[in-house]
Structures are given as structure tokens and as C-alpha cells.
Amino acid sequence: xxxxxxxxxxxxxxxxxxxxxxxxxxxxxxxxxxxxxxxxxxxxxxxxxxxxxxxxxxxxxxxxxxxxxxxxxxxxxxxxxxxxxxxxxxxxxxxxxxxxxxxxxxxxxxxxxxxxxxxxxxxxxxxxxxxxxxxxxxxxxxxxxxxxxxxxxxxxxxxxxxxxxxxxxxxxxxxxxxxxxxxxxxxxxxxxxxxxxxxxxxxxxxxxxxxxxxxxxxxxxxxxxxxxxxxxxxxxxxxxxxxxxxxxxxxxxxxxxxxxxxxxxxxxxxxxxxxxxxxxxxxxxxxxxxxxxxxxxxxxxxxxxxxxxxxxxxxxxxxxxxxxxxxxxxxxxxxxxxxxxxxxxxxxxxxxxxxxxxxxxxxxxxxxxxxxxxxxxxxxxxxxxxxxxxxxxxxxxxxxxxxxxxxxxxxxxxxxxxxxxxxxxxxxxxxxxxxxxx
Numbered sequence: 042x043x044x045x046x047x048x049x050x051x052x053x054x055x056x057x058x059x060x061x062x063x064x065x066x067x068x069x070x071x072x073x074x075x076x077x078x079x080x081x082x083x084x085x086x087x088x089x090x091x092x093x094x095x096x097x098x099x100x101x102x103x104x105x106x107x108x109x110x111x112x113x114x115x116x117x118x119x120x121x122x123x124x125x126x127x128x129x130x131x132x133x134x135x136x137x138x139x140x141x142x143x144x145x146x147x148x149x150x151x152x153x154x155x156x157x158x159x160x161x162x163x164x165x166x167x168x169x170x171x172x173x174x175x176x177x178x179x180x181x182x183x184x185x186x187x188x189x190x191x192x193x194x195x196x197x198x199x200x201x202x203x204x205x206x207x208x209x210x211x212x213x214x215x216x217x218x219x220x221x222x223x224x225x226x227x228x229x230x231x232x233x234x235x236x237x238x239x240x241x242x243x244x245x246x247x248x249x250x251x252x253x254x255x256x257x258x259x260x261x262x263x264x265x266x267x268x269x270x271x272x273x274x275x276x277x278x279x280x281x282x283x284x285x286x287x288x289x290x291x292x293x294x295x296x297x298x299x300x301x302x303x304x305x306x307x308x309x310x311x312x313x314x315x316x317x318x319x320x321x322x323x324x325x326x327x328x329x330x331x332x333x334x335x336x337x338x339x340x341x342x343x344x345x346x347x348x349x350x351x352x353x354x355x356x357x358x359x360x361x362x363x364x365x366x367x368x369x370x371x372x373x374x375x376x377x378x379x380x381x382x383x384x385x386x387x388x389x390x391x392x393x394x395x396x397x398x399x400x401x402x403x404x405x406x407x408x409x410x411x412x413x414x415x416x417x418x419x420x421x422x423x424x425x426x427x428x429x430x431x432x433x434x435x436x437x438x439x440x441x442x443x444x445x446x447x448x449x450x451x452x453x454x455x456x457x458x459x460x461x462x463x464x465x466x467x468x469x470x471x472x473x474x475x476x477x478x479x
Contacts, residue, residue, distance in 0.1 A: 047386045054339055055393055059297030062393060065400045067449045074292060074408040083271050088293035093273045094181050094232050096474060097280035098239050098264055102129055107168040108475040110468050111161055113175045114230060115257025115322065117141055120161035123472035129240065131469045135164050143198035150200035154213045165214055171223050172475025174467045175206050176230040178288050185478055187227035195308050226478040229286045231260040233470025237463050238426030240473055247424040249415035253406060256429030259320040261289040263409045289405050290316030303330045319398040321431035325356035328394050344383045347375035356431065363391055363436035399441030407450040410458055422457035428466045
């Protein structure tokens with residue numbers, strides 16, 4: 042069988058089983074996504090949480106003041122001090138990074154917050170303002186604390202669910218510093234990314250702003266008019282708009298029977314379906330799961346047998362194969378001793394699954410731009426501050442995403458966007474939020 046023949050066979054098979062990019066109907070899925078956004082703004086009965094943040098988007102940043110930043114991410118817990126110069130430049134100091142509590146073993150709520158205070162104890166007396174970037178589905182209160190709805194990214198600390206993040210962190214901190222007082226703001230990392238994008242942008246350059254993260258997990262946020270957020274009591278607030286955290290990783294999407302089977306192998310199998318087929322924590326395991334299901338139908342006996350014997354495949358190892366199919370990796374080794382055409386077939390399968398993830402990501406971002414109501418003039422595009430190593434480092438993922446966005450959002454829907462990447466966005470945005478809540 043020639044290379045062209047096997048590539049055609051792969052495409053036909055993937056299409057037949059709902060795994061090909063062509064199976065992603067962007068119009069249909071975007072309409073569903075927008076409908077879920079609307080429903081989530083009205084009530085909680087949606088796969089998109091649409092969480093109010095009570096954070097308006099302001100231009101002014103208080104200069105020459107220390108702010109403590111805590112960043113609980115998908116993989117790491119980071120802490121530091123941030124200080125802005127009068128021209129808005131952020132200086133980061135006393136930076137530390139630790140493994141995220143609960144990522145290795147189940148923790149009690151007390152141990153969860155105790156570890157966080159342990160990790161940040163040395164800087165807690167450096168400022169009375171704290172911006173706490175908490176990268177999990179969290180309902181923000183009008184006081185800008187946050188109630189954890191549930192963990193994603195396989196974090197194990199079930200006692201924390203339903204608890205106030207800021208209050209419990211401060212209770213542990215106050216037990217060690219009884220005379221200290223802090224103003225603490227809890228926000229999502231995607232919200233922080235949006236704030237960083239707004240603060241770094243040229244005045245009047247953009248019509249609106251979106252924060253987007255595709256790393257260990259994925260999420261998106263945008264700016265919404267308060268009048269559209271009918272599930273929240275906003276009659277007494279002084280601002281007319283705020284950042285809304287979509288929790289886009291929760292979008293309920295099932296494109297194939299294999300997707301449904303994969304979800305059952307994950308923690309909280311009934312939730313966060315979108316995240317589980319596009320994000321860094323899952324892409325490698327998902328692709329290995331798919332390969333084990335379909336290898337015998339598409340590859341030779343030797344390669345199929347070797348794939349069946351692979352116990353784990355993270356996204357980095359999968360990506361190594363896509364960057365160089367000859368380099369040492371579990372997937373490359375699975376092809377050892379097989380004809381070249383099967384290595385090419387294996388590569389094509391992986392590449393098409395990445396392209397499908399990119400097409401779905403493009404739907405997500407397009408829906409956020411359309412819902413914002415902005416970006417209708419090419420001179421004033423919507424600024425998308427995109428963050429996350431999966432988005433930037435996974436082979437072809439960003440390229441495919443932008444290609445589909447250009448085709449669907451710009452050419453078809455006449456909405457204009459510009460994608461930017463601002464270093465340390467979650468930290469800078471959390472610092473801005475912390476200083477705004479004095």
C-alpha cells in the first residue's frame with residue numbers, strides 16, 4: 042500500500058468514527074456554544090458556568106506599591122511580589138514555585154491551605170494587598186472571594202470543594218501572623234490574562250479584550266455588560282460591565298463514541314468534556330486511548346502490538362513524535378521494525394487529532410468574540426491575550442487554530458481579532474486585581 046493510499050485510508054477511517062477535523066461543524070458547534078453562554082448568564086443550568094467576577098476593566102494601575110501574588114495553577118503553585126513603575130512596567134521579585142498541592146495525593150482542606158501558606162509565608166508581610174490567581178472553577182462572590190465549585194486537572198482535595206478560597210487561606214495565614222491584615226482578591230488565571238492584555242495594550246487600539254489559556258487545562262473569558270448577567274444581583278455596583286469567566290473547558294461536547302469512552306477513564310467523568318480533548322493534561326492520554334482503539338484497523342500488526350503495550354503517553358512525549366517522527370519517543374519506538382508507511386500513518390492520525398483540537402479551540406474563541414459584540418471593524422479588533430505552553434508548543438496547534446479562526450470568524454462572520462502573548466500574564470493580571478481591591 043502506498044503512502045497516499047494509507048493517508049486516504051486514515052482520513053476515511055477517522056471521518057467514519059467521528060475523529061476527523063471534518064467532523065467538526067463549526068457553525069453548529071458555535072451556535073451551541075453561544076446558546077450555552079446565554080443560558081449560563083441567566084442561570085447555572087449550563088455546561089458553561091459563565092461566572093461573574095465582579096472585576097471591571099480599568100486602565101489605571103497604582104504605581105510603586107507592593108502586591109503579593111499567589112498563583113495556583115494546573116501544575117504549580119507560584120508566589121511572588123509585584124510592583125508597577127509609574128509607566129506601568131511590572132517588576133517581579135521573590136518568586137518561588139512548588140508543585141500544586143493535591144496533584145500527587147489526596148489532601149484535607151486544612152493541609153491544602155496549610156501547604157499554600159507554607160509556600161508563600163516568607164512574603165506575606167511584604168504587602169497588605171493580595172491577588173490570588175486560582176485556576177479552577179470558582180464562583181466569585183461580590184467581596185471577590187471565591188467558592189470552589191469543583192477541581193479539574195486531576196487535583197485531589199475534595200474537602201476544599203464548596204469552601205471560600207480566600208477566607209480559608211487567610212485563616213491559616215492569620216494563625217501565623219495574628220496582627221496582620223490583608224485585602225485579598227480571588228480571580229481565575231484566564232481573567233488575570235485578560236487584565237494583563239488590557240493593561241499592556243495601546244490606548245484605543247482594541248475594541249474589547251479576551252483572555253485565553255490552553256495549557257494543562259483550558260479556559261476563556263471576555264467582557265460582558267452587566268445588564269446581560271441576569272443571574273447575578275448587580276443593581277448596586279458602580280460599574281456597567283465586568284469580566285465573565287466562561288469556564289469553557291466545561292463545554293459539553295461528544296463527537297464520537299471513542300470520546301465518550303475516554304471521558305469514563307478520567308476523574309469527574311461527567312464534566313469538562315471540552316477540556317479533556319484539547320488541553321495539555323489530556324491530549325497525550327487521549328491520543329494514546331484513541332490509538333489503542335483504532336491501531337489494529339489502520340496499522341500493521343507489529344506497530345499495533347507495540348502501541349497496545351504503551352502504558353502512558355503524556356502530551357510532551359506525543360508532541361516529540363510530531364516534531365520529529367524519527368526521534369526517540371514511545372510512538373516512534375512503536376514503529377520500529379515496521380514499514381515507513383505505518384510510521385507516516387501514525388503521524389497522520391496524531392496530526393489530525395491535534396487539528397481537530399485546534400478547530401474546536403477556534404470555535405471556542407470565535408464564540409467569545411461574537412458574544413462580546415465587538416471586533417466588527419478591522420481597525421479595532423478584539424485583543425486575544427493567549428497563554429499556555431500547550432497552545433504555543435504543541436506541533437501545529439496554534440497554526441491550525443488561527444487558520445480556522447481566519448476562515449470562520451474573520452472571513453465568514455466579519456469579526457476581527459489580534460492574538461498577543463504577554464509574558465507572565467496570570468501573575469501580572471493577579472497583581473492588577475489585587476491593587477484594584479484596596
